[in-house]
Amino acid sequence: MGLSAALKNTATRAQHGGFAGRSALSQRLARPTTPLGTENDCPAVGFRRNSRQTACHLGNVCFKAFNSIMYYALSELGKPEGETDRLAIPVAGDDVRAKQIVMGLVNDMGFDPVDGGSLAESWRQQPSTPAYCCDYGAEKTLEGIKAAVRGKAEQIRDTEWREGYGKLFANNPAYADVHADIIAMNRSFNPL
Structure with a gap:
């Protein structure tokens, strides 16, 4: 299912009570908002905003999702619910009930939330x-979330990651041609 169809499906379900007990939230989300933060804190490229800052800035419910999947995987690798080898997307946020709507969107787009x-x-x-961007299924993604060590990612990102991406994109390849190499590189930084 494409992004626009998934968004329409999720919005329709939210408006018509498809997410049990969420009518007040549906009204809140019907207002113009930006409830999903997809940004990553990357000081090496001059970006220092995180999801908590975004939520405070917006003064609204905010979630982090879709930041840990590459565009190619998002656009090409989604599968219907129940199929094997479905990729997973983590969703972080503080409003447990509203998180179900975001997780429904992830599912509607063809990924395990x-x-x-x-x-x-x-x-x-x-x-x-x-x-991060390892194209894992749900079980391995959860394992990765639990295995994260504060401070380690910054060291990798500012050295090995930057060098690896520079080499992969040195000759301006089409992204689809290097997607598997990027996933392999990301997995190599933190073997699970």
Whole structure:
């Protein structure tokens, strides 16, 4: 299912009570908001905003999702619910009931939603952590989230990750041609 169809499906389910007991939340989300943060804290490239800052800035419910999957996987590798080898996407946020809507969106897009914990713990799905852009299923993604060590990802990201990406993209390849290499590199940083 494509992104626009998944968004429409999820919005329709939310508006018509498809997420049991969420009518007040549905009204809140019907207002113009940005409830999903996809950004990563990457000081090496000049970006220092995290999901908690975004939530405070917006003054609204905010979740971190879709930051730990590469565009190619998001656009090409989704599968219907129940199929084997389905990739997972972690969802971090503080509103447990609203998180079910975001997890429903992830599912509608063809991926297994994984509870990534609170926004305060969303660093566990940042670049160079064990769950970041590794194209794992739900079980392995959860294992990666639990295995993350604060401070380790920054060291990897600012050295090995930066060097590895530089080499992979040195000749301006089409992304689809290097996707498998990127996943292998990301997995090599934090073997599970």
